[in-house]
Amino acid sequence: MTHDDLKASLPAFALGALDRDEQVVVARHVETCAECQAELATLQRVVDGIGLEAAPVTPPAALRGRVLDRVARDPGTALILEGRQPTMARPVSRPVWLMPLAMAASLVLAAAALFYAFTVRGELAALRRVNAVMQSPDVIRVDLKGQAVAAGATGRAFWSRTQGLVFSAAQLPALPASRVYQLWTITGTAASSAGLLATDGRGGASLAIALPPDAPRPDALGVTIEPAGGSPSPTLPIVMLGATGQ
Protein backbone atom coordinates (compact mmCIF):
# COMPACT_ATOMS: atom_id res chain seq x y z
CA MET A 1 0.00 0.00 0.00
CA THR A 2 1.22 3.52 -0.74
CA HIS A 3 1.54 6.27 1.83
CA ASP A 4 -1.67 7.83 0.51
CA ASP A 5 -3.55 4.54 0.86
CA LEU A 6 -2.28 4.14 4.39
CA LYS A 7 -3.15 7.71 5.30
CA ALA A 8 -6.64 7.19 3.91
CA SER A 9 -7.01 4.27 6.33
CA LEU A 10 -6.20 6.40 9.38
CA PRO A 11 -9.80 7.42 10.20
CA ALA A 12 -10.80 3.76 10.41
CA PHE A 13 -7.57 2.95 12.27
CA ALA A 14 -8.33 5.61 14.87
CA LEU A 15 -11.82 4.14 15.30
CA GLY A 16 -10.44 0.61 15.57
CA ALA A 17 -12.54 -0.35 12.53
CA LEU A 18 -9.78 -1.82 10.38
CA ASP A 19 -9.69 -5.56 10.04
CA ARG A 20 -6.79 -7.08 11.88
CA ASP A 21 -4.33 -7.47 8.98
CA GLU A 22 -4.81 -3.89 7.86
CA GLN A 23 -4.62 -2.65 11.45
CA VAL A 24 -1.15 -4.17 11.78
CA VAL A 25 0.08 -2.72 8.47
CA VAL A 26 -1.16 0.77 9.30
CA ALA A 27 0.26 0.63 12.83
CA ARG A 28 3.69 -0.22 11.44
CA HIS A 29 3.53 2.62 8.95
CA VAL A 30 2.46 5.16 11.56
CA GLU A 31 5.46 4.27 13.69
CA THR A 32 7.78 5.72 11.08
CA CYS A 33 5.66 8.43 9.41
CA ALA A 34 5.53 11.81 11.14
CA GLU A 35 2.78 13.07 8.83
CA CYS A 36 0.51 10.15 9.70
CA GLN A 37 1.30 10.52 13.39
CA ALA A 38 0.11 14.12 13.28
CA GLU A 39 -3.01 13.16 11.35
CA LEU A 40 -3.72 10.33 13.76
CA ALA A 41 -3.41 12.67 16.74
CA THR A 42 -6.14 14.86 15.23
CA LEU A 43 -8.34 11.86 14.42
CA GLN A 44 -7.94 10.62 17.97
CA ARG A 45 -9.42 13.91 19.16
CA VAL A 46 -12.40 13.14 16.93
CA VAL A 47 -12.72 9.64 18.41
CA ASP A 48 -12.47 11.07 21.94
CA GLY A 49 -15.23 13.49 21.00
CA ILE A 50 -17.51 10.67 19.86
CA GLY A 51 -17.13 8.98 23.24
CA LEU A 52 -17.74 12.19 25.12
CA GLU A 53 -20.97 12.52 23.15
CA ALA A 54 -22.64 9.63 24.96
CA ALA A 55 -25.08 10.98 27.52
CA PRO A 56 -23.86 10.73 31.11
CA VAL A 57 -26.02 8.53 33.34
CA THR A 58 -25.95 8.84 37.12
CA PRO A 59 -24.66 5.50 38.38
CA PRO A 60 -26.35 3.70 41.29
CA ALA A 61 -25.27 5.30 44.56
CA ALA A 62 -23.74 2.07 45.89
CA LEU A 63 -21.34 1.85 42.98
CA ARG A 64 -19.13 4.62 44.33
CA GLY A 65 -18.33 2.60 47.43
CA ARG A 66 -17.60 -0.52 45.40
CA VAL A 67 -15.24 1.39 43.10
CA LEU A 68 -13.34 2.90 46.01
CA ASP A 69 -13.19 -0.42 47.88
CA ARG A 70 -11.75 -2.09 44.85
CA VAL A 71 -9.15 0.65 44.45
CA ALA A 72 -8.26 0.36 48.13
CA ARG A 73 -7.69 -3.39 47.74
CA ASP A 74 -5.80 -3.04 44.47
CA PRO A 75 -2.17 -3.94 44.86
CA GLY A 76 -1.17 -1.63 41.99
CA THR A 77 -0.06 1.25 44.16
CA ALA A 78 0.16 1.78 47.89
CA LEU A 79 -2.93 3.71 48.89
CA ILE A 80 -2.32 6.68 51.10
CA LEU A 81 -5.28 6.75 53.44
CA GLU A 82 -6.02 10.37 53.93
CA GLY A 83 -8.86 9.78 56.36
CA ARG A 84 -11.23 12.43 55.08
CA GLN A 85 -14.01 12.85 52.61
CA PRO A 86 -12.86 13.99 49.20
CA THR A 87 -13.23 17.64 48.55
CA MET A 88 -15.73 18.15 45.80
CA ALA A 89 -15.02 20.55 43.01
CA ARG A 90 -18.02 22.68 42.30
CA PRO A 91 -18.81 24.10 38.91
CA VAL A 92 -17.74 27.69 38.61
CA SER A 93 -20.02 29.96 36.71
CA ARG A 94 -18.43 33.01 35.21
CA PRO A 95 -20.47 36.18 35.53
CA VAL A 96 -21.02 38.01 32.28
CA TRP A 97 -19.46 41.17 33.68
CA LEU A 98 -16.17 39.31 33.85
CA MET A 99 -16.25 38.92 30.06
CA PRO A 100 -12.83 39.91 28.76
CA LEU A 101 -12.62 43.28 27.07
CA ALA A 102 -11.46 41.69 23.82
CA MET A 103 -14.61 39.61 23.67
CA ALA A 104 -16.75 42.64 24.46
CA ALA A 105 -15.02 44.51 21.63
CA SER A 106 -15.59 41.65 19.21
CA LEU A 107 -19.25 41.64 20.19
CA VAL A 108 -19.47 45.26 19.12
CA LEU A 109 -17.77 44.58 15.77
CA ALA A 110 -19.98 41.60 15.08
CA ALA A 111 -23.01 43.58 16.08
CA ALA A 112 -22.05 46.22 13.54
CA ALA A 113 -22.04 43.61 10.74
CA LEU A 114 -25.45 42.34 11.81
CA PHE A 115 -26.86 45.86 12.12
CA TYR A 116 -25.62 46.60 8.62
CA ALA A 117 -27.19 43.47 7.17
CA PHE A 118 -30.56 44.22 8.67
CA THR A 119 -30.39 47.94 7.94
CA VAL A 120 -29.82 47.24 4.26
CA ARG A 121 -32.92 45.08 4.27
CA GLY A 122 -34.89 47.63 6.25
CA GLU A 123 -35.85 45.07 8.86
CA LEU A 124 -36.52 47.16 11.91
CA ALA A 125 -37.88 44.32 14.03
CA ALA A 126 -34.75 42.32 13.33
CA LEU A 127 -32.59 45.31 14.22
CA ARG A 128 -34.37 45.67 17.51
CA ARG A 129 -33.78 42.01 18.21
CA VAL A 130 -30.08 42.27 17.41
CA ASN A 131 -29.86 45.15 19.82
CA ALA A 132 -31.71 43.28 22.55
CA VAL A 133 -29.66 40.07 22.14
CA MET A 134 -26.38 41.97 22.21
CA GLN A 135 -27.26 43.77 25.39
CA SER A 136 -28.64 40.72 27.13
CA PRO A 137 -26.61 39.53 30.13
CA ASP A 138 -27.05 35.90 29.05
CA VAL A 139 -25.69 36.36 25.51
CA ILE A 140 -23.27 33.75 24.17
CA ARG A 141 -21.35 34.00 20.92
CA VAL A 142 -20.79 31.16 18.48
CA ASP A 143 -18.34 31.42 15.58
CA LEU A 144 -19.09 29.03 12.75
CA LYS A 145 -16.42 27.68 10.46
CA GLY A 146 -16.96 26.61 6.86
CA GLN A 147 -16.71 22.86 6.32
CA ALA A 148 -15.46 20.95 3.29
CA VAL A 149 -18.32 21.93 0.96
CA ALA A 150 -17.84 25.65 1.69
CA ALA A 151 -14.40 26.07 3.23
CA GLY A 152 -14.46 29.87 2.84
CA ALA A 153 -17.81 30.40 4.53
CA THR A 154 -17.94 32.01 7.95
CA GLY A 155 -20.75 32.68 10.33
CA ARG A 156 -21.37 34.22 13.68
CA ALA A 157 -24.33 33.81 15.98
CA PHE A 158 -25.42 35.38 19.24
CA TRP A 159 -27.80 33.42 21.38
CA SER A 160 -29.75 34.62 24.38
CA ARG A 161 -32.45 32.50 25.93
CA THR A 162 -34.39 35.59 26.89
CA GLN A 163 -33.88 37.72 23.78
CA GLY A 164 -33.45 35.28 20.90
CA LEU A 165 -30.96 34.21 18.29
CA VAL A 166 -29.29 36.38 15.69
CA PHE A 167 -27.03 35.02 13.00
CA SER A 168 -25.07 36.26 10.04
CA ALA A 169 -22.98 34.40 7.48
CA ALA A 170 -20.70 35.36 4.62
CA GLN A 171 -19.21 33.61 1.61
CA LEU A 172 -21.97 31.05 1.28
CA PRO A 173 -21.81 29.44 -2.16
CA ALA A 174 -24.83 30.00 -4.41
CA LEU A 175 -27.35 27.16 -4.36
CA PRO A 176 -29.69 25.86 -7.04
CA ALA A 177 -33.34 26.82 -6.56
CA SER A 178 -34.11 23.32 -5.28
CA ARG A 179 -31.83 23.79 -2.26
CA VAL A 180 -31.74 26.08 0.74
CA TYR A 181 -29.45 26.74 3.69
CA GLN A 182 -30.92 25.81 7.07
CA LEU A 183 -29.61 26.85 10.47
CA TRP A 184 -29.73 24.39 13.38
CA THR A 185 -29.16 24.70 17.09
CA ILE A 186 -27.73 21.53 18.56
CA THR A 187 -28.11 20.53 22.17
CA GLY A 188 -26.83 17.14 23.18
CA THR A 189 -27.74 14.94 20.25
CA ALA A 190 -30.82 16.89 19.23
CA ALA A 191 -30.80 19.29 16.32
CA SER A 192 -33.53 21.87 16.20
CA SER A 193 -34.20 24.08 13.19
CA ALA A 194 -33.62 27.78 13.74
CA GLY A 195 -34.85 28.66 10.28
CA LEU A 196 -33.98 28.90 6.62
CA LEU A 197 -31.35 31.31 5.38
CA ALA A 198 -31.97 33.39 2.28
CA THR A 199 -28.68 34.45 0.73
CA ASP A 200 -28.08 37.79 -0.92
CA GLY A 201 -26.18 38.06 -4.20
CA ARG A 202 -22.82 38.06 -2.43
CA GLY A 203 -23.25 34.92 -0.33
CA GLY A 204 -24.36 36.76 2.79
CA ALA A 205 -27.28 35.65 4.94
CA SER A 206 -28.72 36.80 8.23
CA LEU A 207 -31.49 35.80 10.57
CA ALA A 208 -33.00 37.08 13.80
CA ILE A 209 -35.56 35.00 15.67
CA ALA A 210 -37.20 34.73 19.05
CA LEU A 211 -36.73 31.52 21.03
CA PRO A 212 -39.25 29.55 23.04
CA PRO A 213 -38.88 30.29 26.76
CA ASP A 214 -37.61 26.78 27.50
CA ALA A 215 -35.01 26.71 24.69
CA PRO A 216 -32.02 24.69 25.87
CA ARG A 217 -28.60 26.34 25.73
CA PRO A 218 -27.05 25.07 22.50
CA ASP A 219 -23.79 23.15 22.45
CA ALA A 220 -23.25 24.08 18.84
CA LEU A 221 -24.83 25.71 15.81
CA GLY A 222 -24.63 24.36 12.30
CA VAL A 223 -25.82 25.13 8.80
CA THR A 224 -26.73 22.42 6.31
CA ILE A 225 -27.98 22.38 2.75
CA GLU A 226 -31.53 21.08 2.59
CA PRO A 227 -34.22 20.65 -0.06
CA ALA A 228 -36.17 23.86 -0.75
CA GLY A 229 -38.62 24.43 2.06
CA GLY A 230 -36.24 22.99 4.64
CA SER A 231 -36.22 19.70 6.50
CA PRO A 232 -37.54 18.64 9.90
CA SER A 233 -34.11 17.16 10.65
CA PRO A 234 -30.76 17.70 8.94
CA THR A 235 -30.13 15.51 5.91
CA LEU A 236 -27.59 17.05 3.60
CA PRO A 237 -24.00 18.30 3.81
CA ILE A 238 -22.84 20.42 6.73
CA VAL A 239 -21.80 23.82 5.43
CA MET A 240 -20.58 25.40 8.61
CA LEU A 241 -20.42 24.51 12.25
CA GLY A 242 -19.38 26.14 15.49
CA ALA A 243 -19.43 25.07 19.11
CA THR A 244 -20.36 27.35 21.97
CA GLY A 245 -17.60 28.29 24.36
CA GLN A 246 -18.06 28.14 28.09
Add this chain to the structure above:
Amino acid sequence: MDRAEPRGIQAGSGHDTAERDRRLIHAVARGSGDAVAELYDRHGAAVYGLSLRVLGQPDLAEEVVQDVFAQVWREAGRYDANRSTVAGWIVMLTRTRAIDRLRARRARPDVTAAVPERHADPLPSAAPTPEAETMSAEDVRAVRGALTLLPEQLRSLIELAYYEGLTHSEIAARTGMPLGTVKTRLRNAMGTLRSALA
Protein backbone atom coordinates in the same frame (compact mmCIF):
# COMPACT_ATOMS: atom_id res chain seq x y z
CA MET B 1 -22.74 12.56 53.05
CA ASP B 2 -21.87 15.79 51.38
CA ARG B 3 -21.46 14.57 47.87
CA ALA B 4 -22.08 16.35 44.63
CA GLU B 5 -24.20 14.71 41.98
CA PRO B 6 -21.97 12.98 39.49
CA ARG B 7 -21.74 15.08 36.40
CA GLY B 8 -20.82 14.36 32.83
CA ILE B 9 -17.31 14.17 31.54
CA GLN B 10 -15.65 17.50 31.99
CA ALA B 11 -13.85 17.48 28.70
CA GLY B 12 -11.65 20.29 29.73
CA SER B 13 -14.67 22.57 29.75
CA GLY B 14 -12.57 25.52 30.47
CA HIS B 15 -9.07 25.62 31.62
CA ASP B 16 -9.94 25.30 35.30
CA THR B 17 -11.71 21.98 34.87
CA ALA B 18 -9.02 20.40 32.70
CA GLU B 19 -6.37 21.71 35.05
CA ARG B 20 -8.22 20.28 38.06
CA ASP B 21 -8.39 16.90 36.30
CA ARG B 22 -4.67 16.99 35.64
CA ARG B 23 -3.92 17.80 39.26
CA LEU B 24 -6.16 14.93 40.33
CA ILE B 25 -4.54 12.43 38.01
CA HIS B 26 -1.11 13.42 39.31
CA ALA B 27 -2.37 13.00 42.86
CA VAL B 28 -3.71 9.54 41.94
CA ALA B 29 -0.29 8.65 40.54
CA ARG B 30 1.17 9.58 43.92
CA GLY B 31 -1.31 7.25 45.61
CA SER B 32 -4.14 9.54 46.70
CA GLY B 33 -7.40 7.66 47.21
CA ASP B 34 -9.22 10.97 47.69
CA ALA B 35 -8.19 11.98 44.19
CA VAL B 36 -9.68 8.76 42.75
CA ALA B 37 -12.90 9.52 44.60
CA GLU B 38 -13.01 13.01 43.16
CA LEU B 39 -12.30 11.75 39.65
CA TYR B 40 -15.17 9.31 40.12
CA ASP B 41 -17.47 12.13 41.20
CA ARG B 42 -16.45 14.19 38.19
CA HIS B 43 -16.49 11.47 35.53
CA GLY B 44 -18.38 8.49 36.94
CA ALA B 45 -21.64 9.43 35.21
CA ALA B 46 -19.93 9.69 31.83
CA VAL B 47 -18.11 6.38 32.30
CA TYR B 48 -21.34 4.70 33.36
CA GLY B 49 -23.31 6.35 30.54
CA LEU B 50 -20.85 5.22 27.89
CA SER B 51 -20.62 1.70 29.33
CA LEU B 52 -24.38 1.44 29.41
CA ARG B 53 -24.58 2.70 25.84
CA VAL B 54 -22.14 0.02 24.68
CA LEU B 55 -23.39 -2.90 26.78
CA GLY B 56 -27.04 -2.07 27.43
CA GLN B 57 -26.96 -3.94 30.74
CA PRO B 58 -26.59 -2.06 34.03
CA ASP B 59 -24.76 -4.90 35.83
CA LEU B 60 -22.12 -5.19 33.11
CA ALA B 61 -21.82 -1.42 32.90
CA GLU B 62 -21.17 -1.26 36.64
CA GLU B 63 -18.39 -3.81 36.26
CA VAL B 64 -16.83 -1.69 33.54
CA VAL B 65 -16.95 1.38 35.78
CA GLN B 66 -15.07 -0.55 38.46
CA ASP B 67 -12.53 -1.82 35.93
CA VAL B 68 -11.97 1.66 34.54
CA PHE B 69 -11.32 3.36 37.85
CA ALA B 70 -9.10 0.49 38.96
CA GLN B 71 -7.13 1.02 35.76
CA VAL B 72 -7.00 4.79 36.33
CA TRP B 73 -5.64 3.99 39.79
CA ARG B 74 -2.97 1.63 38.49
CA GLU B 75 -1.97 3.56 35.38
CA ALA B 76 -2.35 7.22 36.35
CA GLY B 77 1.41 7.54 36.11
CA ARG B 78 1.21 6.67 32.42
CA TYR B 79 -1.32 9.35 31.60
CA ASP B 80 0.23 11.67 29.02
CA ALA B 81 -1.21 15.18 28.89
CA ASN B 82 0.34 15.65 25.46
CA ARG B 83 -1.95 12.99 24.01
CA SER B 84 -5.34 13.74 25.45
CA THR B 85 -7.23 15.38 28.24
CA VAL B 86 -7.87 13.31 31.35
CA ALA B 87 -11.51 13.10 30.25
CA GLY B 88 -10.50 11.82 26.82
CA TRP B 89 -8.17 9.26 28.38
CA ILE B 90 -10.86 7.99 30.74
CA VAL B 91 -13.33 7.74 27.86
CA MET B 92 -10.81 5.77 25.82
CA LEU B 93 -10.26 3.35 28.73
CA THR B 94 -14.02 3.01 29.14
CA ARG B 95 -14.67 2.26 25.51
CA THR B 96 -11.89 -0.33 25.44
CA ARG B 97 -13.14 -2.11 28.57
CA ALA B 98 -16.78 -1.96 27.49
CA ILE B 99 -16.09 -3.34 24.02
CA ASP B 100 -13.90 -6.08 25.49
CA ARG B 101 -16.87 -7.15 27.59
CA LEU B 102 -19.23 -6.86 24.67
CA ARG B 103 -17.01 -9.16 22.65
CA ALA B 104 -16.62 -11.58 25.53
CA ARG B 105 -20.38 -11.68 25.89
CA ARG B 106 -20.83 -12.40 22.24
CA ALA B 107 -18.04 -14.99 22.49
CA ARG B 108 -16.86 -13.90 19.13
CA PRO B 109 -13.85 -15.58 17.58
CA ASP B 110 -12.09 -12.32 16.76
CA VAL B 111 -11.47 -11.03 20.25
CA THR B 112 -7.87 -10.44 19.26
CA ALA B 113 -8.92 -7.58 17.01
CA ALA B 114 -8.81 -5.27 19.96
CA VAL B 115 -9.57 -1.60 19.90
CA PRO B 116 -6.26 0.24 19.79
CA GLU B 117 -5.40 1.32 23.29
CA ARG B 118 -3.09 4.16 22.69
CA HIS B 119 -2.11 4.95 26.24
CA ALA B 120 -1.46 1.40 27.26
CA ASP B 121 0.60 0.89 24.15
CA PRO B 122 1.43 4.35 22.89
CA LEU B 123 2.57 4.80 19.35
CA PRO B 124 5.98 6.36 19.12
CA SER B 125 5.64 10.00 18.23
CA ALA B 126 8.41 12.01 16.64
CA ALA B 127 6.69 15.25 17.48
CA PRO B 128 4.45 15.04 20.54
CA THR B 129 1.13 16.75 20.12
CA PRO B 130 1.22 20.13 21.80
CA GLU B 131 -0.98 20.45 24.86
CA ALA B 132 -3.17 22.92 22.99
CA GLU B 133 -4.03 20.19 20.50
CA THR B 134 -5.78 17.98 23.03
CA MET B 135 -9.53 17.74 23.23
CA SER B 136 -11.22 20.86 24.53
CA ALA B 137 -14.83 21.27 25.59
CA GLU B 138 -15.34 23.18 22.38
CA ASP B 139 -13.97 20.26 20.36
CA VAL B 140 -16.43 17.95 22.06
CA ARG B 141 -19.36 20.21 21.22
CA ALA B 142 -18.12 20.56 17.65
CA VAL B 143 -17.79 16.81 17.15
CA ARG B 144 -21.16 16.24 18.81
CA GLY B 145 -22.67 18.91 16.59
CA ALA B 146 -21.24 17.37 13.44
CA LEU B 147 -22.33 13.90 14.54
CA THR B 148 -25.85 15.19 15.11
CA LEU B 149 -25.95 16.77 11.67
CA LEU B 150 -24.59 13.69 9.89
CA PRO B 151 -27.14 11.85 7.79
CA GLU B 152 -28.44 8.80 9.62
CA GLN B 153 -26.77 6.31 7.28
CA LEU B 154 -23.34 7.78 8.06
CA ARG B 155 -23.95 8.31 11.76
CA SER B 156 -25.05 4.71 12.16
CA LEU B 157 -21.77 3.47 10.67
CA ILE B 158 -19.76 5.57 13.13
CA GLU B 159 -21.89 4.20 15.95
CA LEU B 160 -21.41 0.59 14.86
CA ALA B 161 -17.65 1.13 14.81
CA TYR B 162 -17.41 3.20 17.98
CA TYR B 163 -19.99 1.70 20.30
CA GLU B 164 -19.94 -1.89 19.10
CA GLY B 165 -16.28 -2.05 18.10
CA LEU B 166 -17.15 -3.51 14.70
CA THR B 167 -14.58 -3.56 11.91
CA HIS B 168 -15.24 -2.71 8.27
CA SER B 169 -15.94 -6.36 7.41
CA GLU B 170 -18.18 -6.84 10.41
CA ILE B 171 -20.15 -3.70 9.55
CA ALA B 172 -20.53 -4.94 5.96
CA ALA B 173 -21.78 -8.29 7.23
CA ARG B 174 -24.14 -6.65 9.72
CA THR B 175 -25.63 -4.11 7.31
CA GLY B 176 -25.43 -6.01 4.04
CA MET B 177 -23.56 -3.09 2.46
CA PRO B 178 -20.66 -3.83 0.13
CA LEU B 179 -17.32 -3.62 1.94
CA GLY B 180 -16.08 -0.81 -0.32
CA THR B 181 -19.16 1.26 0.44
CA VAL B 182 -18.66 0.79 4.17
CA LYS B 183 -15.04 1.92 3.89
CA THR B 184 -15.86 4.98 1.80
CA ARG B 185 -18.80 6.07 3.93
CA LEU B 186 -16.97 5.61 7.20
CA ARG B 187 -14.02 7.60 5.85
CA ASN B 188 -16.35 10.38 4.69
CA ALA B 189 -18.16 10.45 8.00
CA MET B 190 -14.91 10.68 9.95
CA GLY B 191 -13.73 13.38 7.53
CA THR B 192 -16.83 15.42 8.33
CA LEU B 193 -16.25 15.09 12.06
CA ARG B 194 -12.59 15.95 11.63
CA SER B 195 -13.38 19.14 9.74
CA ALA B 196 -15.58 20.21 12.62
CA LEU B 197 -12.55 20.53 14.87
CA ALA B 198 -11.36 24.11 15.05
